[in-house]
Amino acid sequence: MRDIHQEKILILDFGSQYTQLIARRVRECRVYCEIVPYNIGIEKIKENKPKGIILSGSPSSVYMPNAPLIDKKLFELGIPVLGICYGMQLMTHLLGGVVSKSAKREYGKAELVIDDDSDIFKDITHHSSLITHHSITVWMSHGDRIERMPEGFIKIAHSDNSPVAAMNSRDSKLFGIQFHPEVVHTPKGIEIFKNFLYNICRCSPLWTMASFVEYSVEDIKSRVKNKRVMCALSGGVDSSVTAVLVHRAIGDRLTCVFVNNGLLRKEEADKVLSVFRNNFHIKLIYANAEERFLNKLRGITDPEEKRKIIGREFIAVFEEEAKKTGGFDFLAQGTLYPDVIESTSFKGPSATIKTHHNVGGLPTDMEFELIEPLRELFKDEVRLLGKELNMSDDILWRQPFPGPGLAIRVLGEVTRDRLELLRNADAIVLEEIKKAGLYREIWQSFAVLLPVKSVGVMGDERTYENVVGLRAVTSTDGMTADWAKLPYDLLGVISSRIINEVKGINRVVYDISSKPPSTIEWE
Numbered sequence: 199m200r201d202i203h204q205e206k207i208l209i210l211d212f213g214s215q216y217t218q219l220i221a222r223r224v225r226e227c228r229v230y231c232e233i234v235p236y237n238i239g240i241e242k243i244k245e246n247k248p249k250g251i252i253l254s255g256s257p258s259s260v261y262m263p264n265a266p267l268i269d270k271k272l273f274e275l276g277i278p279v280l281g282i283c284y285g286m287q288l289m290t291h292l293l294g295g296v297v298s299k300s301a302k303r304e305y306g307k308a309e310l311v312i313d314d315d316s317d318i319f320k321d322i323t324h325h326s327s328l329i330t331h332h333s334i335t336v337w338m339s340h341g342d343r344i345e346r347m348p349e350g351f352i353k354i355a356h357s358d359n360s361p362v363a364a365m366n367s368r369d370s371k372l373f374g375i376q377f378h379p380e381v382v383h384t385p386k387g388i389e390i391f392k393n394f395l396y397n398i399c400r401c402s403p404l405w406t407m408a409s410f411v412e413y414s415v416e417d418i419k420s421r422v423k424n425k426r427v428m429c430a431l432s433g434g435v436d437s438s439v440t441a442v443l444v445h446r447a448i449g450d451r452l453t454c455v456f457v458n459n460g461l462l463r464k465e466e467a468d469k470v471l472s473v474f475r476n477n478f479h480i481k482l483i484y485a486n487a488e489e490r491f492l493n494k495l496r497g498i499t500d501p502e503e504k505r506k507i508i509g510r511e512f513i514a515v516f517e518e519e520a521k522k523t524g525g526f527d528f529l530a531q532g533t534l535y536p537d538v539i540e541s542t543s544f545k546g547p548s549a550t551i552k553t554h555h556n557v558g559g560l561p562t563d564m565e566f567e568l569i570e571p572l573r574e575l576f577k578d579e580v581r582l583l584g585k586e587l588n589m590s591d592d593i594l595w596r597q598p599f600p601g602p603g604l605a606i607r608v609l610g611e612v613t614r615d616r617l618e619l620l621r622n623a624d625a626i627v628l629e630e631i632k633k634a635g636l637y638r639e640i641w642q643s644f645a646v647l648l649p650v651k652s653v654g655v656m657g658d659e660r661t662y663e664n665v666v667g668l669r670a671v672t673s674t675d676g677m678t679a680d681w682a683k684l685p686y687d688l689l690g691v692i693s694s695r696i697i698n699e700v701k702g703i704n705r706v707v708y709d710i711s712s713k714p715p716s717t718i719e720w721e
């Protein structure tokens with residue numbers, strides 16, 4: 199079988215906020231790529247046998263004392279290199295050109311005039327005998343510029359602020375561009391990547407989810423052989439796709455465990471069980487540990503304490519279930535590529551990963567190997583993979599749901615009654631958001647049960663009941679988020695339905711805080 203990683207692009211990360219976007223664009227062109235720290239060394243780069251190398255942007259300046267630099271032998275390997283922003287400045291600096299601070303920082307959209315459209319700018323503007331030069335809109339974000347190109351380079355584009363906005367070496371192996379083709383504000387960016395990948399690096403579009411399934415199934419089969427795999431299924435996108443993919447490879451040698459911790463949403467356990475048992479025929483153990491979790495949480499109000507208890511209990515339940523089945527050799531997990539990059543990136547293991555995001559982590563005293571079939575994929579690729587595996591949009595487009603579940607949305611002490619109140623309110627929020635067609639574009643939308651009571655009036659009677667907070671945010675990765683500008687009418691419907699239909703709630707408020715400085719969850 200052909201290895202789908204054979205034609206690889208390496209992206210050297212110099213710490214740009216856009217590095218992951220570069221990788222996603224390359225993948226969109228169906229070419230496999232990996233992000234590596236800029237200082238992995240020339241030998242490691244050669245071992246990887248890349249068909250091309252991309253140098254990312256960076257918050258640094260090449261002439262600063264601590265600038266991240268590389269060995270200039272990189273440019274002598276005969277491998278095509280595309281330097282983006284800082285990457286172009288670095289290429290210039292190391293090959294004998296001059297980079298200096300520009301009088302004016304250029305940030306935002308700019309018109310790029312193309313002076314030579316033979317290589318990376320091939321066919322990206324319409325040709326007409328009436329127009330003598332061609333321009334496209336690009337996104338600029340830089341404070342330095344190229345004063346003098348290195349020997350042997352020619353200018354291939356310019357803008358008002360950047361006399362050299364793109365350049366290439368005469369042998370058409372080394373390219374530098376000052377703008378960012380990876381962001382959506384450069385509409386022709388993807389065409390520029392395609393030109394670089396297909397025409398310059400001679401890559402073919404091999405990286406498809408169909409070929410990934412084929413490759414991955416073979417890979418899992420050959421690792422697992424006739425041994426046994428377990429997987430903790432939460433019903434979320436990542437664990438679900440992992441389970442279905444591993445099942446495709448080894449069938450009944452996979453056993454999934456679904457733990458009902460009593461902190462799930464309305465009817466969630468039933469739905470997950472029926473989808474995986476009936477549609478996918480996956481061997482699935484249902485551990486109803488509701489009682490156990492709620493007992494352990496009794497009297498606990500501190501959010502971190504809740505998380506620790508839930509995490510510990512989850513591992514205990516999982517281990518017990520695994521032992522009952524006679525143990526296992528491999529544990530399948532839905533780790534994604536961004537998690538892998540976080541721990542190896544330029545910035546080192548990121549301080550922003552919170553321990554609480556590892557709730558439901560690894561069992562403690564069991565010996566097993568890990569299978570992480572999604573560790574090369576971005577979230578959007580996981581959804582495409584799920585499609586390829588015939589999974590429904592219902593599963594693939596589920597909004598993220600935290601491991602500790604409703605325990606961190608019932609503020610204060612978690613009790614059966616308060617969970618039930620929240621469940622009913624939350625179901626209305628989801629139903630209305632879906633009905634309004636907003637479910638996919640919103641990152642997360644849910645209800646929170648506040649630890650206060652408020653006065654109301656219903657009919658002729660004064661009430662003194664609970665308050666629900668609505669939370670809906672837009673985000674791309676959960677690291678930052680904006681409160682969603684939901685239509686007033688929709689807010690109105692949600693509020694009046696909750697107050698009328700959920701006995702015990704007499705007030706609904708909308709949370710209009712963004713992250714940072716707030717967080718998405720309230721606890």
Ligand code: XMP
Nearest residue numbers: 554555557598599600601602676717718719
């Ligand atoms: P915050 O509240 O930190 O949440 O802005 C960011 C994202 O992480 C989810 N979240 C968690 N996920 N265990 C999880 O598995 C947790 O303890 C946890 N806390 C927050 C949250 O839902 C959001 O998507």
